[in-house]
Every structure is written in C-alpha cells, then in structure tokens.
Amino acid sequence: MRAARSLAAGVMIAALFTTTSATASDQLPGQPLDAGHAYIFTQQHRDNLYWWNDTWTPQTVPSGAHLQVQLPSDPVRWVPERGGHCQPSPVADLVPTWLVPLRADVELTGRTSLPNEGRMPESSRIAVFDYRVDGVGIAAVCLRAETGGEPGSHTPADYVLTLVVGVPQISLP
Amino acid sequence: MLKGTGLAVAGGFLLPKSANVRADAATGEPLRDLPEVRSSGGVLDEQLDMVARSMRVGDRPVTLDTYSGEFPGPIFRFRPGDQVRLLLRNRMRPMGIPANKLPPMCASHPGEDGSTGPPHGPVECAPHVAGQVAAAGETLPQTMLATNIHTHGLQVSPEGNADNVFVRIDPLGQHQYVYDIPDDQPAGLHWYHPHFHGSTSHQGWAGLSGPLIVEGDIDEVPELAEMRERTIVINELWLDENGEVPTALVVPTGGPVPFSSIPAVPTTTTFTLNGQLLPEVRMRPGETQRWRMLNASPHRAIWLHVDGHPLHQVGVDGVPLARTRRVPATMLSAGNRVEFVVRAGQRPGRYPIFAREYDQGHPGGARPTVQLGTLVVTGPPAPGQIPTTLVTPPRMPDRPVARRRTLVFSGDITGSDGIGVRFFIDGKLYDHHRIDQTVEAGTVEEWRLVNDDVFQHPFHIHVNPFQVTDVKGIPPGDTSWDTDPSIWWDVFRLPPKGEVTIRTYFRPDITGKTVYHCHILPHEDNGMMGNVLISPPGEVS
Numbered sequence: 001m002r003a004a005r006s007l008a009a010g011v012m013i014a015a016l017f018t019t020t021s022a023t024a025s026d027q028l029p030g031q032p033l034d035a036g037h038a039y040i041f042t043q044q045h046r047d048n049l050y051w052w053n054d055t056w057t058p059q060t061v062p063s064g065a066h067l068q069v070q071l072p073s074d075p076v077r078w079v080p081e082r083g084g085h086c087q088p089s090p091v092a093d094l095v096p097t098w099l100v101p102l103r104a105d106v107e108l109t110g111r112t113s114l115p116n117e118g119r120m121p122e123s124s125r126i127a128v129f130d131y132r133v134d135g136v137g138i139a140a141v142c143l144r145a146e147t148g149g150e151p152g153s154h155t156p157a158d159y160v161l162t163l164v165v166g167v168p169q170i171s172l173p
Numbered sequence: 174m175l176k177g178t179g180l181a182v183a184g185g186f187l188l189p190k191s192a193n194v195r196a197d198a199a200t201g202e203p204l205r206d207l208p209e210v211r212s213s214g215g216v217l218d219e220q221l222d223m224v225a226r227s228m229r230v231g232d233r234p235v236t237l238d239t240y241s242g243e244f245p246g247p248i249f250r251f252r253p254g255d256q257v258r259l260l261l262r263n264r265m266r267p268m269g270i271p272a273n274k275l276p277p278m279c280a281s282h283p284g285e286d287g288s289t290g291p292p293h294g295p296v297e298c299a300p301h302v303a304g305q306v307a308a309a310g311e312t313l314p315q316t317m318l319a320t321n322i323h324t325h326g327l328q329v330s331p332e333g334n335a336d337n338v339f340v341r342i343d344p345l346g347q348h349q350y351v352y353d354i355p356d357d358q359p360a361g362l363h364w365y366h367p368h369f370h371g372s373t374s375h376q377g378w379a380g381l382s383g384p385l386i387v388e389g390d391i392d393e394v395p396e397l398a399e400m401r402e403r404t405i406v407i408n409e410l411w412l413d414e415n416g417e418v419p420t421a422l423v424v425p426t427g428g429p430v431p432f433s434s435i436p437a438v439p440t441t442t443t444f445t446l447n448g449q450l451l452p453e454v455r456m457r458p459g460e461t462q463r464w465r466m467l468n469a470s471p472h473r474a475i476w477l478h479v480d481g482h483p484l485h486q487v488g489v490d491g492v493p494l495a496r497t498r499r500v501p502a503t504m505l506s507a508g509n510r511v512e513f514v515v516r517a518g519q520r521p522g523r524y525p526i527f528a529r530e531y532d533q534g535h536p537g538g539a540r541p542t543v544q545l546g547t548l549v550v551t552g553p554p555a556p557g558q559i560p561t562t563l564v565t566p567p568r569m570p571d572r573p574v575a576r577r578r579t580l581v582f583s584g585d586i587t588g589s590d591g592i593g594v595r596f597f598i599d600g601k602l603y604d605h606h607r608i609d610q611t612v613e614a615g616t617v618e619e620w621r622l623v624n625d626d627v628f629q630h631p632f633h634i635h636v637n638p639f640q641v642t643d644v645k646g647i648p649p650g651d652t653s654w655d656t657d658p659s660i661w662w663d664v665f666r667l668p669p670k671g672e673v674t675i676r677t678y679f680r681p682d683i684t685g686k687t688v689y690h691c692h693i694l695p696h697e698d699n700g701m702m703g704n705v706l707i708s709p710p711g712e713v714s
Contacts, residue, residue, distance in 0.1 A: 044588035059274035118627035
C-alpha cells in the first residue's frame, strides 16, 4: 500500500513538474492566427440586401475553397438547406443565374457555434457553418431560420449566398 | 535624414514588390532595436516617407506600407522644450484590393437614406462612382490612401501645422509638421500613427506606427539610467493571402481572425514585436532591463505576461510614476503604453512573452492567447537593481470641477441599416464639422463615460491626459483592470455595459479643435469619434 501511495505521489509530482515546465517553454498557440484559409461570410454578405441599391453582384471563389458562414443565432436556429429550395439569386435583381447553367458542388463539412451574448439584438451565439466548394459554375449556400420565434430584421428567414466558383481571378500587380 | 529613404521610396513606388524583399524578420531572432533619431541643439528635423515595402515576417513575404521603409517606424527621441519638425510625404499606392467582386460603390451606409445615399441601379451608379473618383476622392481605395499623422501623447497644439488630425494628405502630397514640445511635457513613451478618419485602421493594420520618446527626470533615476533599455512596439497585422492589408469594407467575425471583408477574402492576423515574429529577448540571470512597450494594434487588447516574471511599472501612457509598482501582468488596450523593469529569474530557461486570452467584447467571445516572443535567460548571473522611488509625477490642479459631462458609447454591427458597422457617441456618428464639446482651457472637468455595449471601448482624448476616479462594471473575476486613481492615462477602456469617470485638466496654453474617440480603430473609423473645442480661458460662456 505504501509503495502504491509513493508511486501515486510521484506521478502527481511529475505531472505538476511537467505542467510547470510546459508554461516555461514555448508551448503557446502559434502564429499567425488563421481560420483555415476560409472565406468568411456573415449576415452582411447575404445576397442582394436592400442597401446594395440593386447593384449587388456575386463574388468569386476558387474551386476547392473553404467557406465559412457565421450568422447570429439563438434563439433563431439556422438549418442548412439543399435541393430545389436552394437557388442562386439573380444578379442586380435582373440577370437570372440560369443563364449560366454550370453548377459547382457545395459540401457542408462542419458546424459549430461561438458565444455572442449581448453583441447583437435577439442573438446570444454565432452559428458557424463550414463548406467546401468544388468545380466550375454558380454555387448557392442556403440556410433557413427556424424555431425560437420570429427572426429580427437582421436575421432574415432565408440566408442565400450566391458565389461564382472556379473562375480564374484577377491578380492585381 | 534616415538612410535609404530615397531607395525605399523608389523601391516601394516604382518597382515590382518582389524587387526589395527584406529577409530580416525570421522567427526566433534576437529582438532588434529600432533605428533612432535624436534631437540636436533643441531641434529634431526629419522626413518620413510613407511607402510600401516588401519584407518577410517569419517566413512569410508581405508588403506593408511603412515609414521610410521601416516597420515599425523609427524612434524619435527629444526633450521638453525642443522643437520637432516632421515632413510627411505620402508615397503609398493601392494594394490589397480584392479582385473577386466589384467593390460596393453604390451601397448605402448606415445613416444614409434615399436623399443622402447613393443612387439605385447600375445605370445610375456608374456616373456616381465617376464623380466620386474625380471630384471628391471618396471611393474606398482613395480613402484608404489618404493620411496624416498624430503625435499620440504629446501635449502640443492640435491646430495649424502641429498635431492637426484634420489635415488630409493624398498620394504624392506632403505636409510639414512642426511641434513645440512644452517645457512640462512628462518624460516617457509616446507614439505617432496615421489619423485620417476612415483610414486609420487600414493603415494601422499595415503596422504604420512609431515611438516618440521624451527624455527627462525619470531617465536620471540611477537604477534606470544604468540598465539596458528596450523600446518594443506590438503590431497587429491583418493580411490577405498576398500578404497585404485588404482594401475593402471590414466586418467583424468570431473565431481566430476577428474580421472579414466585403468581398470576403481569406485573411490572417499576426502580432509582431518590433516587426519580428516571435523574437527572443536575451537576459542574464538576475539582470534588469527597462522595457518601454507600446500596443500599436488597431484592435486587440494585449494582456501582457512574461511567464514567471513580475513586471515593475515605472510609467503609464508616457507619464512617469512616483514609485515602482510590482504587477503580475499588465493590460495594454489599443494605444496604451507601459514602461516597466523586468528582472530575469535566476533559473536559465525560455519564458514566453504572451498576450493572455481575453474577452474584450468582440463577437465570438475571448480573443485567444497568443505568444509574442520569448524571454531567454542564459549566461552568467548579473546583478540587477529595481528602483523603488522614482520622480514627482504631474499633479492634478487643486481646483473645483468646472463642469461635468456624460458621454454614451454604443454600436451596431448587424448591418441591418446599411453596409458595414457603425459606432456612436451620444447616438451620433462622427461629423468632421460638428463641435460636440466646448471646454475652457485652464479648467478641470469630469467626464462620465457610459458604455452601452459589451464591446470594451478604449477611450482616448488628444492633448491632455486624465486620471480615472471611478470604474463601474468590471466583470467578476477579471483581474486585468488597473484603477489606481493616481495614474495618468490617455487611453482607458470602458467596461462592458459599465462606466468610467475621468478627471482631466485642460492645460491653459493649448487651445483649438481636436478629438476624442474609441482607440479600437475600426470603431473610430466607423463613427465613434467626437470633436472637442478647447477655447481660450474666459471665452466660454
């Protein structure tokens, strides 16, 4: 019994020593801080919000891009939507995207949430959705708000993010 | 004249960015000392060229706007009573413009309605944009290149060619600044940085900043005079994948990178010390060094820790203390300076210098712990002394409070009323032409600063520092706050949903229009600033 106690004490001391050493070395998170090379979109990136004054256009992302959508949530809950209900938005409220028949693939790769208490009205968390897009063409990311009461003006019931995928992007000098 | 200025200008403005990559900022290098210019015969006369320069931060190539090719800018060192002359030349060029979408040229910003906002539809938008480009220079890329300079902490005139933040210097323009440093300017660390409303955060994220050191009585304390001195600038770089600051509208996000842009591009945040990624500070066991630290970050509050080492404060925000204060760590909000003595422990080893995880109210919760550098204790022991008694700091005049005011700080990041975010003081966005407060030089006032937000707004006022007489709303368990009423500050953060009362003395010899604002620069750029008119004594009814 005494040997076991001594062993346990030794293990605890060793653990304590290890912990102390860890704080006195370079074991802290590295730099730079990055979000996995994600293109991060918020409620302000939603298609064709009224304040675009009918001048909204979709942005491009490369094939293979990591997208991340962050939306104010709780009590509003956001549900990813696919299929026929998820359609890209017309450009400048005029040009329908069916004129470009190519469609890129959108894959939901993860979801989580972050604390956000008091930062925005009618919201206590940020819902985070990670996607990967592949191919060439138009892609739409859609999320539907449900439960928890009526969403506020800053959390419209349907979130649609239209993107142009795989089109070579200009690189300015 | 700083050597190489001409080459830096030519390299940044005329050559491709790969032509002059500097490879002096790798991880683990010894912390470098910044270049320094000292006044001579009571005058410091220098030229600063704002110019893009390619360099490496760690192993990553980046292109940053710099002061005369230096990141951060050179130290200017002078004494009370000196005259400082700076010729600022703007040689910046557009960088970091996302090419994946047309910029939001005709989107309405919060506060704009049908009569004041941009026109609707692409047909009406095009001539509107052309007019903005040609006549007003108000497109986003043009605004991001407009600049000026603020001498943060100097008690100098805010008018004319002095610390006038209303000056606009466009590319290829220049401005001659002249500052008469008063005889009673406290000795300590101050700094310079761009302050053109709308572009301060963009240029801050490029690292545009530099130290100003006023020498004086504190430097003659024997223990301080004998020890090694380091001036350390913390910068927060927000960069796209080309290593440039995005020239785009900025929106807050949760997660490791606190901002995204419209249009969105992948970005990173990097914290450097004197332009270096994770440098090493070498000290002998028992050695003491005096560190003058500046948080030049546009956004992040740095809760500074040196692992296993207490800090012995000798000055805050450029004003020396009466006695040394031993603290386990020190908080530097954006814009704060702290000067302290570090005594290396007797045990050789590697001790991280880090910003501890801290919730400053940003969306997504606490900003993460981030290592800034490493204290390396090595070599034979050295005797190091820490002073106890320092100097006689400035005293608040024994006068009655002439006036009490209340200012309320609030923000809206939803985007529900227009593109981007907006931040208010007393419900108003900043207006260049409006006088928000009129005060009388030579009087003492108390300002109650109320924070309606969870975001901690670091309050800053130009020209005159202040003392904090009351703080309400410090979150339970948050040990980062220093509420000692004897300390003079020029930046002090407002607790979440809390309030701070400050007492300040408007020195009688400096009058004119200047500003107060939140020193989280994206908040300031998006409205959280006000104008204060300091009237001559006897001219306020």
